[in-house]
Structures are given as C-alpha cells and as structure tokens.
Amino acid sequence: MRKLVYLVATTIDGFVSDAADSDPTGTVFDPVGAHAAPLMAEYPEMIPTHIRPMLGLTDTPPKHFDTVLEGRGSYEIGLAGGVTNAYRHLRHLVFSTTMTGVDDPAIELVNTDPAARIRELKAEDGLDIWLCGGGTLAGVLRDEIDELHLKVYPVVLGKGVPLFGIPTQDSRPGLDHFTLRSATPYDSGVSLMIYDRTR
Template sequence: MRKLTYYVACSLDGFIGDPHGDASSMFQFMDEEYAAFMNTEYPDTLPTAFRAAVGLADVPNKRFDTVIQGLGSYRLALDAGITSPYAHLREIVATRSLTESPDPNVELVAGDLAARVRELKAEDGSLGIWLCGGAQVAGQLVEEIDELVIKSYPQVYGSGMPMFGADFALRDFALDGVRTFGNGVVVRTYTRKR
C-alpha cells in the first residue's frame, strides 16, 4: 500500500507560516548545501518550473507521484498565473469554493478528502503521496498520514498557522532520521506507529 507523507516546512515553534500562511521568511535558508539535499532527496517537491530552471526537468520522480494541497497553498500558484505548479505530479486540491478546475492536471476534491486519500493509497505503485499543506488539510488527513518529514527552520514565529488544524488527540510517531545543515535547518523523518 502506498503511503501519505506530510512533507512540510515549519518554524522552531511548529508554525508553517505566519497568521496568513506566509512562510517566505524561510526562503533565506536555501543555501548550496541545503538546496543540494532538496534537489537530490526530494526533487518531486520542487515546482515544475523550478525543476526546469535547475536542470531537474528530466529527473524521474523519486518519492511521490501525487501531491495534495489546500486552496490556500494552490492559490499562491494561481495568483502567479500558474494553473499546474506541480505538473510532473498528479495534483489534488481540497476546496469547496473553487468549483471548476483551471487545469486538466488538477483534480478538485470538495467532499471526503480522507476517503479520496484511502483510494489513492490503495492504488498500485511504489511512489507515495505528498501532503503539501496547509494546516486545515493536514488536520483533515491526520489519521491517514503515514510519514512526517519536518523541515525545521531556525526561526520562532510566536504565533501563526500551525502544522495541523485539528482537535487534540495523541498520535504517536517513531523517529527514523535527523539531518542537520550548516544553515541551522534540521530535517526530521518520522513513521506513524500503528
């Protein structure tokens, strides 16, 4: 069975963006060492246009063949005139307000997102499903998440958009690995204890 991975950037205090969801302050940490790691280990998570710009356009998907995101995350691309930001992946956008997909590669899900994820997980294939964000979508899918890849940036927000917009409930994960970088970024990988 395929797995759902929440691959997400956050501040030291667990916020994925400011109160409006803006995480652009984290971009300052993209140095050569960290970019090499991202390009090598998680090239699928780079937007298609960026992949082309850094010479990764022809690199096959390594970890994921599908991305799931909420309208807030997707809106960043739409506002820039990009209707399929991850054209190298199957794109699913959770939204109740957008009723018609602006791109044939983008599937809109207004109903039971967790049920759709269970369908995706049951498909044949060795590549996984990437949960891109945001907090409300992660909250809806928290019971379906099999793996967490948390990129912690050396910043404290104090408040903002949490990693999960969900009610309190304990969910245990086991630490699989930690990777540190000279810029202060720490990437931790966890597997869901079931």
C-alpha cells in the first residue's frame, strides 16, 4: 500500500508560512545554499514543472512520489504567479470545499471527504503520495500521514501557518507518535528530518 508523506519546509518553531499564508520561498525559506543540491537530487519531483528545464530535470523520473496533494491556499500561491499547474509531471489533486473549479483539466479538484479520498489513493498501485501543503490540509489529514519529511530551516517566525493547521475547538485531541528515521544536517543550517509514524 502507498504511503502519504508530508514533505514540507518548516521553521524551527513549526510554521510552514507566514500569517498572510504567502509564498515562503525566498523570504522565510532560502532555496539557495548547501541544502539545495542534495534535496533536489533526493526529491527531484518537488521541483515545479516550469522550473525543471532550467535545472536539467525535464526528463528526470520521480524517486518517491507520483502524486501530489495541495490545499486551496498552496494551490492559489501558484495561481497568483500565473502557474495553473506547478506539477504537471505528477498526478495533481487540489482539496477545497470552497472552490468550484480549477484552471487546469489535468488537476483533480476534491471537495468531498479528504481522508476517504486519501485512503482510495493509498490502495492504488504506484509510488507514494506527496502532501506538499499546506498546514491546514495537513491538519485535516493528520490521521492519514504515514511519514514526515521535514526540511527544517534555522529560522524562528513567531507566528504564521502551523505545520498541522490552525487549532480549533474541534481539533482532534491526543498524540501522534513518530520515530526519527534519519537526520541530515547541511552546512547551510537546514536539516532534513525523516520520521515514521509508530501510532
């Protein structure tokens, strides 16, 4: 069975974006540095389709994922930059209860139960499933996440969009337990931390 992997950049204090939920690339998270090349080599599929030719990745096959999931907020960051589908090289699903359509017919819009759709995807053949953002969708899919691949940047944001969504009164209580599989520090100060769910 395929796994749902939350691969995302986060601050030391656990935020994936600022309070405005704007694109954190280049502001909160520096894409340049000693971490860039090894992360790109390990996860070539995370590089957006329109950038892949510039990096010599046009024909590079995915290593981990053949499917990518985004919430409305993450998807709209690309739209604001004129990109209707940042991941044409992957099967792309966008989850939203407020959107009525998407601008690219290759994208599947999911406005039904997200967890049920994830369980269907997991039962299919293929590589693992990449949850790329955002924090709100990760909070909704918390029970379905099998692995965390955290690109931890040496910055403190203080406030913003949490790694697992904005807590509400009806947030599920209790603890999820993960075991650290590996920790890879880079000279830039960024670390790749990989965790497996234990329960």
